[in-house]
Amino acid sequence: MLAKQTSLLIMGRGYQHATCLEAALKIKELSYLHSEGILAGELKHGPLALIDESMPVILVMTQDSIYPKVRSALEQVTARKGAPIIIANDTxxxxxxxxxxxxRVPRTVDCLQGILNIIPLQLLSYHVAIARGCNVDMPRNLAKSVTVE
Known part of the structure; x- marks a missing residue:
């Protein structure tokens, strides 16, 4: 269960890297769980050393032009006994x-896929925060404001 973890890695490539960064930010902001959005192509430059059966991993792996490269990242994670949660197309x-x-998420054009992929990750952030006893309506130390003149 993610709510009991102390850290989380979220990986993707291409357009989905931004999705991973946003998901990691939302998880940090709401649940105070250390999370990192990682470019899946950079696994061998450090993050792979963190992977084992106890490290929670989310892999955004939707069908686009770099799908085979993300599949390689999945193989690297599972070879180290990682058991990622995978965001994949319903097709x-x-x-x-x-x-x-x-x-599963619906498939759309590559440049819009991140909009569909972030939805379950935002819901995950919300539910992890609730499970950890965090106030999702008043996150601590979050300084965001809108100035109206």
Whole structure:
């Protein structure tokens, strides 16, 4: 259960890297859980050393032009006994075997896929925060404001 963890890695590539960064930010802001958005292509430059059976990982792996490269990241994570939660398209048969925990999202054009992918990650952030006993309506030390003149 993510609510009991102390750290979380969220990985993706291409357009989805920004999705991972935003998801990590939302999780930090609401649940005070250390989370990092990581470029999946940079795994071998440090983050891979953190992967084991106890490190929670979310892998944003929707079907786009760099899908094979993200699949390589999945293989690297699972080779180190990682058990990622995968954000995948509802049309992707690769995860129908039940070996992975998968959150399905509709498929759309590459440049808009992140809009659909962030929704379950925002919901995850909310539910992890609630499970940790955090006040999602008044996050601590969050200084965001709108100035109206």
């Amino acid at each position: 992707d048969p690769s995860f129908d075997d039940g070996r992975h925990r998968v959150i």
